[in-house]
Amino acid sequence: KAGVTQTPRYLIKTRGQQVTLSCSPISGHRSVSWYQQTPGQGLQFLFEYFSETQRNKGNFPGRFSGRQFSNSRSEMNVSTLELGDSALYLCASSLDPGSGYTFGSGTRLTVV
């Protein structure tokens, strides 16, 4: 079966711009979560959606937002980009925690 698909794979944006990243979960997975990976902070939880509702949010500023559609696809948006937002953004989908979260390949965002 198809895995978690993230688009685009790579993105370069300028400070102050906004960006939208997309994630298509594994078919049947209704939970979609987002993570940021940076060399300094490691892998950090951004937010998690289930049936179009945000159930959890990590410790990130309000510039980071997301949403989930009725087909479970999810998008995350970062507004007013800062240099420190440069990171690998990972999306994961899950049936339940015990079966593991399956991650996509990520979107590498570079802010210049």
Added chain:
Amino acid sequence: DQQVKQNSPSLSVQEGRISILNCDYTNSMFDYFLWYKKYPAEGPTFLISISSIKDKNEDGRFTVFLNKSAKHLSLHIVPSQPGDSAVYFCAASAGNMLTFGGGTRLMVKP
């Protein structure tokens, strides 16, 4: 406040021997613990998980041990293979979110 810690940033083992990766946590509310393998510029790959009510789970060459009283878990890989060389992340689950450790880079030498 690091709730999940991997104190060894790197580990080197010989092919065929056992690799033991360790992880400590502080939050007693975690209900699942998971191990992931990761290559640069790729998403983590799920390896194995364990429920907080168990103390051992085995899947092929991978075994995870959980010591709740010590708030410690470990991943054993036997036998280690050169293809196992990667960064391994320990993660803990609570409330539908994962908290990751900082990772341990495993190098398996032929």
